[in-house]
Amino acid sequence: MPDSRPGPLANVRIIDLTDDRAIYAGKLLADLGAQVTRVEPSGGDPLRQRAPFHDNGASLWHAFFTSSRRFQTEEPDTISRLARSADVILDCERLPNPEALIEANPRLVIVDVTSFGRTGPWTDFQAPGLVAEALGGVAATSGDADTPPLKLYGDQYAFVGGVYAAVGALAALNHARETGQGQIVRLSTHEALGSILEHVLMWAWHYEALPFADGPVLPRQGSLHWSNAYVVMQAIGGSIMITPTPDFSKQVAWLIEEGTGMDLLDERFSDPANLAEMIDLTMTTLREWVSTKEVEPFFHEAQARHHPYGWVMTTPEVAANPQLDARDWWTPYPAGDAMVRGPGAPYHFSDTPWRVKSLDDPPASPSQEGAPKPEAVPHSGRRTTGPLEGIRILDFTHVLAGPFATRVLADMGADVVKIMSSTRAGLAGGVDHPYHALWNRNKRVFQLDLSRQEARDIARELALQADVVIDNFSVGVLDRWQIGYDDVSPDNPGVIYIGMSGMGVSGPWSKYVTYAPTVHALAGLTYLTGVPGRNDIGIGFSYNDHMAGLHGAVAVLAALEGRRLTGRGQRIDMSQFEVGVNFGGPALLDWFANGVAAEPVGNDPPWESWTPHAIYPCAGEDQWCAIAVIDDEQWRSLCRLMEARDWLDDNALSTVDGRAARRSEIDGRISQWTAAQDRYELMHRCQQAGVPAGVVQTGDDLVTRDPQLAEANMHFAYDDPHPDLGPLRADRLTLRFEKTPATVYNRSEVYGESNLSVAADWLGMSADEVARLEAEGVVE
Numbered sequence: 001m002p003d004s005r006p007g008p009l010a011n012v013r014i015i016d017l018t019d020d021r022a023i024y025a026g027k028l029l030a031d032l033g034a035q036v037t038r039v040e041p042s043g044g045d046p047l048r049q050r051a052p053f054h055d056n057g058a059s060l061w062h063a064f065f066t067s068s069r070r071f072q073t074e075e076p077d078t079i080s081r082l083a084r085s086a087d088v089i090l091d092c093e094r095l096p097n098p099e100a101l102i103e104a105n106p107r108l109v110i111v112d113v114t115s116f117g118r119t120g121p122w123t124d125f126q127a128p129g130l131v132a133e134a135l136g137g138v139a140a141t142s143g144d145a146d147t148p149p150l151k152l153y154g155d156q157y158a159f160v161g162g163v164y165a166a167v168g169a170l171a172a173l174n175h176a177r178e179t180g181q182g183q184i185v186r187l188s189t190h191e192a193l194g195s196i197l198e199h200v201l202m203w204a205w206h207y208e209a210l211p212f213a214d215g216p217v218l219p220r221q222g223s224l225h226w227s228n229a230y231v232v233m234q235a236i237g238g239s240i241m242i243t244p245t246p247d248f249s250k251q252v253a254w255l256i257e258e259g260t261g262m263d264l265l266d267e268r269f270s271d272p273a274n275l276a277e278m279i280d281l282t283m284t285t286l287r288e289w290v291s292t293k294e295v296e297p298f299f300h301e302a303q304a305r306h307h308p309y310g311w312v313m314t315t316p317e318v319a320a321n322p323q324l325d326a327r328d329w330w331t332p333y334p335a336g337d338a339m340v341r342g343p344g345a346p347y348h349f350s351d352t353p354w355r356v357k358s359l360d361d362p363p364a365s366p367s368q369e370g371a372p373k374p375e376a377v378p379h380s381g382r383r384t385t386g387p388l389e390g391i392r393i394l395d396f397t398h399v400l401a402g403p404f405a406t407r408v409l410a411d412m413g414a415d416v417v418k419i420m421s422s423t424r425a426g427l428a429g430g431v432d433h434p435y436h437a438l439w440n441r442n443k444r445v446f447q448l449d450l451s452r453q454e455a456r457d458i459a460r461e462l463a464l465q466a467d468v469v470i471d472n473f474s475v476g477v478l479d480r481w482q483i484g485y486d487d488v489s490p491d492n493p494g495v496i497y498i499g500m501s502g503m504g505v506s507g508p509w510s511k512y513v514t515y516a517p518t519v520h521a522l523a524g525l526t527y528l529t530g531v532p533g534r535n536d537i538g539i540g541f542s543y544n545d546h547m548a549g550l551h552g553a554v555a556v557l558a559a560l561e562g563r564r565l566t567g568r569g570q571r572i573d574m575s576q577f578e579v580g581v582n583f584g585g586p587a588l589l590d591w592f593a594n595g596v597a598a599e600p601v602g603n604d605p606p607w608e609s610w611t612p613h614a615i616y617p618c619a620g621e622d623q624w625c626a627i628a629v630i631d632d633e634q635w636r637s638l639c640r641l642m643e644a645r646d647w648l649d650d651n652a653l654s655t656v657d658g659r660a661a662r663r664s665e666i667d668g669r670i671s672q673w674t675a676a677q678d679r680y681e682l683m684h685r686c687q688q689a690g691v692p693a694g695v696v697q698t699g700d701d702l703v704t705r706d707p708q709l710a711e712a713n714m715h716f717a718y719d720d721p722h723p724d725l726g727p728l729r730a731d732r733l734t735l736r737f738e739k740t741p742a743t744v745y746n747r748s749e750v751y752g753e754s755n756l757s758v759a760a761d762w763l764g765m766s767a768d769e770v771a772r773l774e775a776e777g778v779v780e
Helices: 023-031 060-065 078-083 098-104 129-135 156-179 189-194 200-209 248-257 272-290 295-304 315-319 322-326 401-411 434-439 453-464 516-522 543-566 576-582 585-594 632-642 645-649 656-661 663-674 679-688 699-704 707-711 755-763 767-776
Strands: 013-017 035-040 070-073 088-091 109-114 183-188 231-235 238-242 331-335 338-342 392-396 415-420 443-447 468-471 496-501 571-575 613-617 624-628 693-695 715-717 729-731 735-737
Touching (some): 023 035, 023 060, 023 088, 023 156, 023 543, 035 078, 060 331, 060 338, 060 585, 070 078, 088 098, 088 156, 098 183, 129 156, 129 189, 129 613, 129 624, 129 693, 156 183, 156 189, 156 543, 156 735, 189 707, 200 434, 200 699, 200 729, 231 272, 238 272, 238 295, 238 516, 248 272, 315 585, 322 576, 331 585, 392 401, 392 453, 401 415, 401 434, 401 443, 401 468, 401 543, 415 453, 415 755, 443 755, 453 755, 453 767, 468 543, 496 543, 516 543, 516 576, 543 576, 571 576, 624 663, 632 645, 632 679, 656 663, 679 693
Parallel strands (some): 013 035, 013 088, 035 070, 088 109, 109 183, 392 415, 392 468, 496 571
Antiparallel strands (some): 183 735, 231 238, 613 624, 624 693
């Protein structure tokens, strides 16, 4: 039986005016219990016509992205009437006067989602998914020398814009609940896409400090990760993502056990200066070895040995995954008069559950806003701003997914205390690496040797003062240290714990080890992001780490709102794997409803017939521009721009289906036309003619040539040089809060830099006591 308890957002009323750029925000919030009314234009919602379709004619794309909503057709006073009692409006350029709505309802939060922001040279550019991912830096990371740059499979830009919009909505709602002050939150999907590129900005700014870098842009290299330590290899019966990390010695031992890899025992590899050579030799040895293995049993053996390998799964294999079945994860979606199986919860709340609601579900239970609220904690003394001022977060996260979640929360004003130890720094995880510096700003570092009981006692005292405790350790680590939820919540009933493990706390794969490339493989994203006939390309950056981090932030903010409802905190089990599977939503509904197995399609749209819809070569080496024609008028505009009179006169090309039938011919001719043109000039000519087009921008382009980001001051230099790395640059938070500007950025700290301030602010500890603990090695 579905859990009928109200979700954490049961007291939140939302008006949904989004298009595909932010439609996922409404899904995230509605599935968490918010009362979301989607107001459709009087002429109908074009997103109801998005393929794939059920046999009954219902759009499965629409069914997935608009889950748990109620629908109204817009009339002259519909929005203003609903806005008088709403908490949040999610808008994609439909509100002519949002300020007037806030004047009438001062607590109202409006999230204004645009492609490029409200000002700047590209404000009026058209940016469907292909163009958005090209300009935002995504396409430049994926593919290899034998392919053009590749967009991610499906409509990933919709997930990115949507999850950021949900974060902005909930953060501003927190401020409105505290102060009665609503506000407008502005989000540019262009900025959002440019913020989730993992290594790309690091490469542009710090390539001289990176051992594998030859310049500010890492060329596309298929599935090979920027560290050169993750790559898809061919096994018997399928492909598998292979990595010798995080423990090269264990991987070498396994190879030696199987009678190969003796060269890896050479003494010269004990010298860190030879790390790159060791990685290259390890990967070559692994490739030969993997080719002799049956993929499925090999994957399970690797995971039994705690190696984070990832079987490259197809959509049908994902749909039959035993981990998802064991967690009873799949859930039914209404699609017309049918119910279709589809993705379940990205996170599992212990007390206020997630669920996809059907249209005939009753409204949420009456408000309990009078429930006792945990006592407010004092603000930290550290200079921060934002709508989460006063929220205390204890951070046990590492690498990227967890730190990105806490970076976003810290950017919005939360006091994040990051527990670190010099003995736990992994690859690219030390405070003196620019990778760490990117994801750990605005946090105070408190350094504890958690192998010692006195340090764990201090960690428990910190947890007793926290609103939120977050980790992405393997399952059970905090519990073994006796600082988990069950140990702390009796004395801090308002605390929220979120564990961002790879596979979740239950199921046959719960002990499996994952990094983003592992998840991409297991979730079907690696298989689908490629070109027909190949399954070894995948996503060129750790997409799922960023997105898991953002979903973690949504979960935390929803739980804070849920605490207002119940007066209690709760435990959240978040599986990064389940987050990743969710991104195949429409493809999975298509499989369950129609038995259609999704396949890689390059830059073609997977379900629509839009043509042309590709990335074309331009003048210069590895220079490209995306062109995406969505309707007939855009096609005619392109023909006039190309002076292709024969195409204009060809009735067979006057329809979308007619053009799709001649896609190869069209793409070939456009490639000849673009090949000698400057990519930026071509983009401007197309956009001025009404044709959506966008340069495939690299990280170097984003930081040196993008006038839109420059006008928005998206990139900046920290005032305070890093003690080990010197001057650092960074990208700002993509969310712009009108009343609570999150505009203060403190560089990432080194080990123990805030020991004194955290001990004083959170624990009331004296400087002498901290000095004693440091001398004894309890506090490092």
